[in-house]
Amino acid sequence: LHEEEQRGLLDQLGDVPVARQGYQEAYQEAQCAYHEYTQAIKLKDSANQRLQLIQFQHKELTDAALYAEEEEELRAEMNRLDKFEDLQLKAGQIVGIGQDEGSGVLDQLRKLKQILRELNDLDPQFETYLEECTSAQVSLQDLFDFAEQYVDTLEFNPSRLEACRQRFATLQRLEKKYTLPLAELIEYRDKIGEEIASFSSSEERIERLEDAFERAKAALGEKALALHAARVLEGEKTARAIEQTLHAVGIPDGELEVECSWLTQDGFEIKTASLS
Template sequence: MIKSIYIKDFALIDELDVQFEQGLNIMTGQTGAGKSIIIGALNMILGERADTDVIRQGAEKAISEATIEVGKNAFLQKLLTDNAVDYSEELILRREIRQKGSRAFINDTPVNIAVLKQVGDQLVDLHGQHDHQLLLKEENHIDMIDRFDSVEPVKKTYRTEYRKMADLQKELRDLKRKERELKEKTELYQFQVKELEGADLDAYEEEELESEMNLLDNAEDLDQKAAAISEIGNGDDISLMEMLNTIKLHLEDMARIEPEFETYLSEVNTARISIQEAVNFAERYRNTIEFNPQRLETLRQRQSELNRLQKKYMRSIPELISYYNQVKRELNVAENFDLEIEKIEKRIREQAGHLKQSAEALHNKRLEIGEQLSTDIVATLSHLGIPNGQFRVHVAWQFADSGWIEIDGRPVECSAEGCDDVRFYISTNKGEEPKPLDKIASGGEVSRVMLSLKSILAQEHHLPVMIFDEIDTGISGNISEKVGREMRKLSEYCQIVAITHQPQIASQAHKHYRVEKIEQEERTITRITPLTEEEHVREVASLMSGEEITDAALSSAKELIERGGVRN
């Protein structure tokens, strides 16, 4: 249950701290007093979207905080532990809205808004005024059926099989798309493979070409220089080697007289050996030089061809080889598309059997819940002034021109939510057949259907708190009293916080709060005041008679309260 709410600098609220009690907590007040502002602050605590416009003028930030008693809750304990939040049986949820964004806290530990919303969804069901419209939209009916606990494991199994089928269908679509694309490119790919195959590419060929062409291109120059070296070393005239030999002889003689020449003698000997080796190599090299203009031209043509291919494909030789292998693989796949498609289609047929089985289980569970819900809502509506009401939950297969599974030989369209079309039908008058809810139900009837649904779901889910923002839309008088009694009965299962304008509903309160606007220091602020028993009577009387509370109104209010047996 919500033990307390603290709100600061939120819209018209400067600062507000209110304690709630177990049972039925009712808030009343004139239109515009700020009741919906309090609900808005609660919404903010529960992780709903918040706008910076809610920050009170002149304030730095808006704060909304709730202390909620949760008891032992294994799901919440795991969720909070996984998000590094200390778990306790009493949680403090806080939201701060600043101009530059919002922050959320649980037990003073920062959390992201998604976590705050997950926690809020486990603790509070907040029925806003727009929920009536949600009930009238048929696409929301399936969600209301699926809120029942027994549907969840069946739906989880279905979704597993649905995802498997969806993945296979995507794989098939991708393969067929690729087949179409490859068919369009097959002729081009075949030409490219033939062209690159004919080129007989080698990743190192360019480097080898450059080296060989360089030698052929400079053969004549190399021969001339090698001949010159040989002539200098071993010419008919006085050669370099003869001169070095003469120097060597002289140095030997001089070294015998002056030892310092030994060093130079050693260096000349080394030079003679090195130069002789160079001369000998030059002579041998001349025999290896190839004068082959035709070979050079052939190499130039090959180089030109490689340059052409690289420019055409905008790839280097290694990249061209990789591309060639890739295209060959693509062509190989293209030749085997029929086989691959057949394999996937076989898997799809097998998966369709699994999907159909899980879809039928979900369909049957929804039928079961629909029958149960119809019975329970009819029983509740009879307590709410619709004694001859009929309510039916229509669960039917979504037959279509094509679908992933077939039921009775007809294709059925499936989605992540199942393969069913779920719609609510109602009849509020004796002898009339039920028709779609949005076609015949009045605002008051929709309110009572919604209250019936909420009552049933509250008992199903054991939610600690339910909040109603004017559930009494479109009803009054005797019906309002019955709605109030149903809300009081519901408060035996969970705490109820409700806003109402109806005295018949307000009279049922375990605790009554008055919300009002007051002027303080030239500013308008919202206040909420818990009422004493006497103030409770006067507030109910005020709802009956207006600002001027008559003795008759007070007497009627007391009678209304006593008739409900509300005061404990």
């Protein structure tokens, strides 16, 4: 018999079929664990360049301390600083109108309101206009108060104007570099932050897969030894039985022995047995 046929014969005897079944199951589990582990390593290697890129981008965008309303706020502040003189002049004119005693708008409205009140007492048709005049008086008073406060807060600050321009230029540079508006830049920063975190999870997964593979290899080794022992035992039994048969037919010097060898298949060592 050829070696394969001899092993096939042994694998049908005694406890060998059970041991062989256990070995085959362990081998399949080890192969599966090995495949998952090596695939994860390959994916990790191919993803390293991506990780380096998004780590750089995330740091750049995080260091920039972006927030959604900043661009509009900078535009408004630069406009105020750049047009300081015009704003001061126009707002000051409003304040002047409000402070013009005797002939000011508010004084005229007060007089008009008094006349409308008297007319309303005589004819209710003037009630709507009296209400509108009262509302206009309140609105104008609010306007004059705001204009006065606004003028007090106006300050020409060349260094602040330059800082705003530089910051605005930084935002525009980032928007141009990433071809995204500010709001979407912030979303992208958060998205790649989550992606970076997932790489840490991937490292942990690789460690778990490696541990699983090592456990599967250890289990496979135990099953291989059990199969080997069962084959040797049945081989010895078969050899002795054949020797007895040879003696019975007049061949007293016939001797058989079991030989075992290790094979390598898909990275795993397999022990085989044969008679000789």
